[in-house]
Amino acid sequence: MPQILLPAMSPTMEEGTLAKWLVAVGDVVKPGDVIAEIETDKATMELEADDGGTVVALMVAAGAEGVKVGTPIITIAGEDEAVPAAQPTRASTSLGMSEVIHAPLQPAQIAHAEPVEARPAITTPETATGPTRRQTVREALRDAMAEEMRADATVFVMGEEVAEYQGAYKVTQGLLDEFGDKRVIDTPITEYGFAGLGTGAAMGGLKPIVEFMTFNFAMQAIDHIINSAAKTLYMSGGQMRCPIVFRGPNGAAARVGAQHSQNYGPWYASVPGLIVIAPYDAADAKGLLKAAIRSPDPVVFLENELLYGQSFDVPEAEHVVPIGKARICRAGSHVTLVSYSIGVGVALQAAATLAAEGIEAEVIDLRTLRPLDKATVLASLKKTNRLVVVEEGWPTCSIASEIIAICMEDGFDDLDAPVLRVTNVDVPLPYAANLEKAALVKADDVVTAARRVCYR
Amino acid sequence: MTNLARSTGRKAATPPAVPNWPRPDEPQRFVATREQLIDMYRQMVLIRRFEERAGQLYGMGQIGGFCHLYIGQEAVVVGMQAELVRGDSIITGYRDHGHMLACGIDAGAVMAELTGRAAGISHGKGGSMHMFSVEHGFYGGHGIVAAQVPLGAGLGFAHKYKGDGHIAVTYFGDGAANQGQVYEAFNMAELWKLPVIFIIENNQYAMGTSVNRASSEDQLYRRGESFRVPGMQVDGMDVLAVRGAAKTAVDWVRAGNGPVLMEMKTYRYRGHSMSDPAKYRSREEVQAMREKSDPIEGLKKTILDGGFAEEADLKAIDRAVRDEVAAAADFALEAPEPALSELYTDVLLGTY
Secondary structure: OEEEEOOOOOOOOOEEEEEEEOOOOOOEEOOOOEEEEEEOOOOEEEEEOOOOEEEEEEOOOOOOOOEEOOOEEEEEEOOOOOOOOOOOOOOOOOOOOOEEEEOOOOHHHHOOOOOOOOOOOOOOOOOOOOOEEEEEHHHHHHHHHHHHHHHOOOEEEEEOOOOOOOOOOOOOOOHHHHHOOOOEEEOOOOHHHHHHHHHHHHHOOOEEEEEOOOOOHHHHOHHHHHHHHHOHHHHOOOOOOOOOEEEEEOEOOOOOOHHHOEOOHHHHHOOOOOEEEOOOOHHHHHHHHHHHHHOOOOEEEEEOHHHHOOEEEEEOOOOOOOOOOOEEEEOOOOEEEEEOOHHHHHHHHHHHHHHHOOOOEEEEEOOEEEOOOHHHHHHHHHHHOOEEEEEOOOOOOOHHHHHHHHHHHHHHHHOOOOOEEEEOOOOOOOOOHHHHHHHOOOHHHHHHHHHHHOOO | OOOOOOOOHHHOOOOOOOOOOOOOOOOOOOOOOHHHHHHHHHHHHHHHHHHHHHHHHHHOOOOOOOOOOOOOOHHHHHHHHOOOOEOEEEEEOOOOHHHHHHOOOOHHHHHHHHOOOOOOOOOOOOOOOOOOEHHHOEEEEOOOOOOHHHHHHHHHHHHHHHOOOOOEEEEEEOOHHHOHHHHHHHHHHHHOOOOEEEEEEEOOEEOOEEHHHHOOOOOHHHHHHHHOOOEEEEEOOOHHHHHHHHHHHHHHHHOOOOOEEEEEEOOOOOOOOOOOOOOOOOHHHHHHHHHHHOHHHHHHHHHHHOOOOOHHHHHHHHHHHHHHHHHHHHHHHHOOOOOHHHHHOOOOOOOO
16 A cells, blocks of 8 residues: 655755645545645645545644654555555554655755764753753744844844745744844845845944855855955944844755855854854854844854754753853863864764763864854863864865864974864765765764874 | 037937836936035035045055046036935945045045055055945945945945935946946845935946946946836036936935936046056047046036136135145144054954
8 A cells, every 4th residue: 555755855854744634534636636734844845646546544643743754644545456444543653565655856855865864962061050941953043033133123134035935944934923024034046235235234233134045155245244244344443333144054964965065164264354153052053143143243153954953952041152152062081072063963972982982072162163262272172182173164274274273383282192183075065975974074083083192 | 518428318328218117307407506516616626636636645655555536527426415415325436535525524534544544534444445434424435346336235225224214325337337246236226125326437447448348238327227226327527417316316215216326427537546557548538528528627617607606716715625635635644654553453343
């Protein structure tokens, strides 16, 4: 009996919500009929039937959340098949199907048949005390914007699909409803133009949040970020402010290839006049985005698509994280692992492996790439005398290069081993699943590097 | 009074098929009072003398880097500024000295910026191309060709967002008019009915490339039509024509009708920058323009022929302006350079 499995409807979708069934048991469907609405991590999508037949069973109840990709959700008997007696809807079923029918997928979605490596959600120490609640990074970012927009009428958000579509990655979900189209503004696809327009609005006294659908597209706008936003205060002798936040996902996503997978952290971090932030967990995402919006300076706020759906504990109370302060996510005495953004998850994973071998790694999340918190890095180096930098990005002229230079210049006497960098491979990111996996930074490589600097 | 190629505005050009969306009326040449005439004359002479002096200081090695003079184009900014009010925003490219003077910014502070002194309006950290005065609504002074166009649209966005009734004016050249971001800005400005006046100061040469060699549509006032931004072509060598058009454009934009594009047909007498030998045009061409179309001489004739003032009155203005510019130059040469500690200030406002 042909079953339809919950399809991955975006490159990073791992689970979804079965928002609504549009068919009932016993209904006859034609090919192309919409049978259900599925809420993904990005949007609500309609699921269509590939082949016609009679609905025999709905295996997942409407409203069910967290349905994993690949879970059978409906059974449709083909026109030639005997239709058994109707079965009640149930939450799950065995996988002993005779035939599997995948719902129609776009090519990019098919690419995600194998889900991205699930990164464990790690509860990090040193988060603020007090009551917390579990939130995704996506929700935390949204809340940060909403809270700051409530507090300051000059804050507005603009970008492609931020309003009516509710955000290409759903980060701005609900903002249009609350704040209206004056403050949540859909732009044409015109990155250079709207980055410039936003920068001009900041010069004119507003506090824009400019969303790039991804930072790859901000290459079109980088002139305004650097030449117009970052340099104005200096060139005007301190007269002209430019309080603006450029935000959006940065770095590799999942199987989207070279032009959509790049970490711009090192690019922006090299520019005086910019603040560059790249948070890892949801609490930092919220606290740092709030700080970024309040900052009187231009901020490049680098998010990560693969982290959007991950959940962490976020303080319920007002939560603003200071810019320019790194965080020790895990204390250790044998080796220091320095990272930021999604690399922190890789470092924490490596630290867990190393702990089993008796190597206690200290993991530092830089959180802000400019200004860089040298003091926290050097203090940890003084303690462990060994350091590895973990970066989801290219090795050359990277944040890793910068950390190594800092360790050489200011921590030379504390070094018992050369500082190593574990990064992506120095090639454009390939598409093929095996090549992509080989190109991206991996916890195993971090473990190997840590052993090397510990001479183990 | 001018013989610029196609300078007589829309009457001379083949009339475009007028689209059926609303547009401002045909501008009328401004009818000025004596005070208005004298004031515009004084401002244009101030810009002319200031720029001549800047050119001399550049030649003496007192001004470094790039220095783009506005000589010949004075009528454009003077005619435009006369129709703006305090609180409106203006922004331009790197040929910005004249705009600053027309905004009422102190000539000494501008000249001291050119000489790289602490008393310069950017404390010596900006230079000729990067000057700002938020107090005077002057938002630069931008060195990247056409960057000021979306920035200016953003200033207009801020006015609309705040609902303060003010408008933004963004000046750019015929060279900048070929940058893609100009059209991104036109699109958003019209889409969102932003209170912005886009002004193309068409001085006929983008550095050394004439408009005809660089622009498939060389009637630049039409460049906004596919975005439904109404365009008008103005004799930019006639300050009264500019002011009349400015009035029409300002009224239209301030009323909430969205942006307007003005093409000002003008001419720069000097090279693109001080280091430009200007081999791409003949001496005769420049000379003919100076003799037949000079904006200051033109206004002077209007004033004298109309009996608004005597030759002696204008000479007195000329003298006063010369003294003002001489004082500005002296100030700029005597003022100290910025303290070395200034190197590290104004990078960020916040403390992190």
